[in-house]
Amino acid sequence: MKKNILVIPGDGIGPEVTAWGKAVLTEIAELSGHEFTFDEGLMGHAAIEAEGNPLPDETLEKARRSDAILFGAVGHALYDNDPSLKVRPEQGLLKIRKELGLYANLRPILLFDELLEASSIKSSILKGTDILFFRELTGDVYFGEKQRSEDRNTASDLMIYHKYEVERIAHKAFEAAMQRGRKLCSVDKANVLESSRLWRETVQEVAKSYPEVETVHMFVDNAAMQLIKDPKQFDVVLTANLFGDILTDEASQIAGSMGMLASASVGDGTGFFEPIHGSAHDIAGKNIANPLASILSVALMLEISFGLKEEAQLIISAIDQVLKEGYRTADIADKNTSASHLLGTAEMGGLVLKFIKQ
Amino acid sequence: MKKNILVIPGDGIGPEVTAWGKAVLTEIAELSGHEFTFDEGLMGHAAIEAEGNPLPDETLEKARRSDAILFGAVGHALYDNDPSLKVRPEQGLLKIRKELGLYANLRPILLFDELLEASSIKSSILKGTDILFFRELTGDVYFGEKQRSEDRNTASDLMIYHKYEVERIAHKAFEAAMQRGRKLCSVDKANVLESSRLWRETVQEVAKSYPEVETVHMFVDNAAMQLIKDPKQFDVVLTANLFGDILTDEASQIAGSMGMLASASVGDGTGFFEPIHGSAHDIAGKNIANPLASILSVALMLEISFGLKEEAQLIISAIDQVLKEGYRTADIADKNTSASHLLGTAEMGGLVLKFIKQ
Ligand SMILES: CC(C)[C@H](C(=O)O)[C@@H](O)C(=O)O
Ligand SMILES: CC(C)[C@H](C(=O)O)[C@@H](O)C(=O)O
Numbered sequence: 215m216k217k218n219i220l221v222i223p224g225d226g227i228g229p230e231v232t233a234w235g236k237a238v239l240t241e242i243a244e245l246s247g248h249e250f251t252f253d254e255g256l257m258g259h260a261a262i263e264a265e266g267n268p269l270p271d272e273t274l275e276k277a278r279r280s281d282a283i284l285f286g287a288v289g290h291a292l293y294d295n296d297p298s299l300k301v302r303p304e305q306g307l308l309k310i311r312k313e314l315g316l317y318a319n320l321r322p323i324l325l326f327d328e329l330l331e332a333s334s335i336k337s338s339i340l341k342g343t344d345i346l347f348f349r350e351l352t353g354d355v356y357f358g359e360k361q362r363s364e365d366r367n368t369a370s371d372l373m374i375y376h377k378y379e380v381e382r383i384a385h386k387a388f389e390a391a392m393q394r395g396r397k398l399c400s401v402d403k404a405n406v407l408e409s410s411r412l413w414r415e416t417v418q419e420v421a422k423s424y425p426e427v428e429t430v431h432m433f434v435d436n437a438a439m440q441l442i443k444d445p446k447q448f449d450v451v452l453t454a455n456l457f458g459d460i461l462t463d464e465a466s467q468i469a470g471s472m473g474m475l476a477s478a479s480v481g482d483g484t485g486f487f488e489p490i491h492g493s494a495h496d497i498a499g500k501n502i503a504n505p506l507a508s509i510l511s512v513a514l515m516l517e518i519s520f521g522l523k524e525e526a527q528l529i530i531s532a533i534d535q536v537l538k539e540g541y542r543t544a545d546i547a548d549k550n551t552s553a554s555h556l557l558g559t560a561e562m563g564g565l566v567l568k569f570i571k572q
Numbered sequence: 573m574k575k576n577i578l579v580i581p582g583d584g585i586g587p588e589v590t591a592w593g594k595a596v597l598t599e600i601a602e603l604s605g606h607e608f609t610f611d612e613g614l615m616g617h618a619a620i621e622a623e624g625n626p627l628p629d630e631t632l633e634k635a636r637r638s639d640a641i642l643f644g645a646v647g648h649a650l651y652d653n654d655p656s657l658k659v660r661p662e663q664g665l666l667k668i669r670k671e672l673g674l675y676a677n678l679r680p681i682l683l684f685d686e687l688l689e690a691s692s693i694k695s696s697i698l699k700g701t702d703i704l705f706f707r708e709l710t711g712d713v714y715f716g717e718k719q720r721s722e723d724r725n726t727a728s729d730l731m732i733y734h735k736y737e738v739e740r741i742a743h744k745a746f747e748a749a750m751q752r753g754r755k756l757c758s759v760d761k762a763n764v765l766e767s768s769r770l771w772r773e774t775v776q777e778v779a780k781s782y783p784e785v786e787t788v789h790m791f792v793d794n795a796a797m798q799l800i801k802d803p804k805q806f807d808v809v810l811t812a813n814l815f816g817d818i819l820t821d822e823a824s825q826i827a828g829s830m831g832m833l834a835s836a837s838v839g840d841g842t843g844f845f846e847p848i849h850g851s852a853h854d855i856a857g858k859n860i861a862n863p864l865a866s867i868l869s870v871a872l873m874l875e876i877s878f879g880l881k882e883e884a885q886l887i888i889s890a891i892d893q894v895l896k897e898g899y900r901t902a903d904i905a906d907k908n909t910s911a912s913h914l915l916g917t918a919e920m921g922g923l924v925l926k927f928i929k930q
Binding site for chain 2: 289294298302304335339356362366368369370371372373374375406410411412414415418435436438439441444463464467
C-alpha cells in the first residue's frame with residue numbers, strides 16, 4: 215500500500231506531539247512494508263505569521279491531494295487576549311473542516327485500565343466505560359452567520375441546521391452503534407432550541423431504520439451531568455457541533471487526561487486525524503506534553519482511512535505496554551508514578567516506538 | 573416583616589418538593605415572628621392543561637405583586653417526545669424570566685461534608701470546593717429569534733448578546749467575587765463565536781473596575797473539563813445562558829447530586845427561587861424526590877430577597893444536622909446509608925422541619 219500523508223503541526227504543543235505521530239507512522243511503514251510519504255502544511259498562528267492567512271491555499275491543495283491528514287493543534291494566547299483581532303488561528307481549522315466536508319468527528323473515549331486512577335472520577339464509576347462520540351463538525355453556530363453591529367455593542371452567531379446535515383451524521387452514528395453496543399444517545403436542547411427540535415425529529419426518523427438500536431434523547435444539561443454520574447450508561451453519543459465540543463472535553467476526564475484522546479474527522483473525502491487537546495501554549499516547547507493522543511490519532515488513521523486494523527492494534531498494544539510498565543507523562547502521573555517513570559514528550563514517544571518494534 | 577410569597581409548583585416532582593419549601597417558610601415565620609402569606613400560581617404543563625397557556629396572565633400578575641417567588645420545575649415527557657408541539661411548558665419559565673427581568677441566575681455549588689462520598693468524583697478532588705455560578709438568564713440563544721423554513725428542513729436560533737446585558741451581570745458577579753475569594757472566571761467560546769468575543773471584551777472592560785479581583789477567561793470546552801479535573805480552582809464563574817445551563821448541571825456532581833442545588837434568579841424586581849433540577853417525571857408522585865434543593869432555595873430567598881441571614885443559616889444548619897445523622901434520600905445515599913436512614917420526600921422534609929424547630 216502506498217499512501218501520502220499531510221502533516222499539519224500547527225501551534226503550541228502541536229509540532230512536538232505531531233513529530234511523534236509521524237515517527238510512529240514511519241515505524242509502521244518499515245515494519246509492515248507499506249510505503250508512507252509525507253508532506254507538511256502550515257495552519258493557524260504559524261500560518262498567519264508566515265503568510266498572513268490561517269489556512270493558505272497551498273495547505274488546502276496539499277490536503278485535497280493527500281490520503282490522510284495528521285494534525286496537531288491551533289491557537290495562541292495573543293488572540294485569546296484580544297477578541298477584536300480579525301484574523302485568527304481557529305479560522306484555519308474551521309475552514310479546512312468545511313472545505314474537506316469533514317462533517318463527522320469521531321471521538322472514542324478509550325480507557326486504559328492502567329489510567330483509571332489518574333482520573334478525578336472514582337475508578338468504580340469509570341471501569342467498563344466505552345463511549346464513542348459522533349460530533350457534527352461542519353454546521354451549527356460554528357458556521358452560521360456572524361454579525362457585529364456598527365456601534366459594536368451587539369453581536370450574534372446563527373445556530374442553524376439543515377435536515378440533511380443531521381441525517382448524514384445520524385446514519386454514520388447508527389451504523390457504528392450497530393457494530394458496538396447497539397445503544398445510541400442523541401443529545402440536544404429541544405426544550406428550548408428550534409434547531410434542536412429539527413435535530414431530534416430527524417434523529418427520531420433515522421432511528422426507524424435501525425430498530426435494533428436502543429435510542430434515547432437527552433437534553434445537553436442532563437447529559438453533561440450523566441457523563442460524570444454514570445458514564446457506563448453510554449455507548450454511542452450523537453450530538454451537534456457546539457454541544458459535542460463541550461461534552462467531549464468534559465468526557466476526557468473519564469479517560470484520565472485530555473492527553474490521551476484522539477479524534478477522526480471524516481466525511482466526503484480525505485480523513486483528518488487529531489488529538490482532541492488544544493495548543494496549550496503554557497507548556498509548549500518544554501518537553502512536557504503527552505504525545506499519546508497524537509500517536510492514538512495515527513492508530514485511528516490506520517484503521518479508518520487505510521483499513522490497517524492490525525497495525526492500529528499494534529500501536530494501542532504498545533501504549534498499553536508502556537503504561538503497564540508504569541511510564542507516565544506529567545498529565546497522567548499519579549501518586550504511584552516514581553520519578554524514574556515520569557517521562558517527557560520525547561522519552562514517551564521514543565518508548566512507544568521501542569515497544570512497537572518489539 | 574410582612575412578605576407575600578408566590579408559590580409556583582409546576583410539573584413532575586415540582587409540587588411535592590415545593591410543598592416542603594413552603595412548609596419550611598411557614599415554620600420560619602412561626603419561629604421568627606415574621607409574617608409570610610402565600611399565593612399559588614400555575615405554570616408549565618400544569619398551566620397548559622388548565623388554561624392552554626404555559627404562563628397564564630394571572631400567574632404573571634401575581635408574580636409582579638409578590639415579594640418573592642418559590643418555583644418547582646416545568647417539563648413533561650409528552651413534549652420531549654414530540655418536538656413538533658407548538659405550545660410547550662418551558663415557554664412559561666422562559667417568559668417569566670424575561671418578563672420579570674431576572675437576568676442573573678446565581679447557582680452556589682454548596683458542598684456538605686457529609687455528602688463528599690456520594691459524588692462520583694473523588695472526595696480528595698472535591699474537598700474545599702466552593703463555587704458560585706453567575707449564569708446570564710434573559711439573553712443568548714434562548715431568546716434570540718427562532719426560525720423554521722417553510723419546508724421545515726432548516727431550523728435556526730439566534731445566539732445574540734448586547735453589551736449592556738453582559739455589563740450588568742458582570743458587575744453583579746464581580747461584586748460577589750469581592751465578597752468571596754476575589755477570583756472570577758469568565759467562560760465563553762471567543763475563539764469561535766462573535767457573541768463570545770463581545771462577552772469577553774465587555775468582561776475585560778468591567779474587570780478594570782475591580783482590580784482586586786483576579787480575572788481569568790476560559791473557553792467553555794476547557795471549563796467543562798477543568799470543573800471535573802480541579803474544581804477547587806474556581807471561585808466565581810460568570811457565563812452566558814446556554815453555557816451556564818450546561819456547566820451548572822455538570823457541576824451538580826460536585827455537590828453529590830442535583831437534588832442538593834438551589835438557585836436564585838434576580839435582576840430588576842422580584843426574586844425567583846428554584847432548585848436547579850428539572851421536573852423528573854419518571855420519579856414524580858413516588859415520594860422519592862429529594863426536597864432539599866427546594867428547601868435550600870428557600871434559604872436563598874430568605875437571605876437574598878428578605879435579608880434574613882440568620883434564618884437562612886438556621887435552615888442550612890438543620891440540613892447539615894440531618895445529613896450528619898446519616899439520613900439520605902435515594903439520590904444522595906451511598907453504601908454507608910442503612911435502610912432505616914433511607915428516607916422518602918415527606919420523611920426528609922419532616923425531619924428538616926423538626927431540626928429547624930430544635
Ligand atoms: C480550536 C477550536 C476551534 C476547536 C473547536 O471548538 O472545534 C477545538 O476546541 C476542538 O474541539 O477541536
Ligand atoms: C427547563 C429549561 C428551560 C431550563 C433551562 O434550560 O434554563 C432548565 O434546564 C434550567 O436550567 O433552569
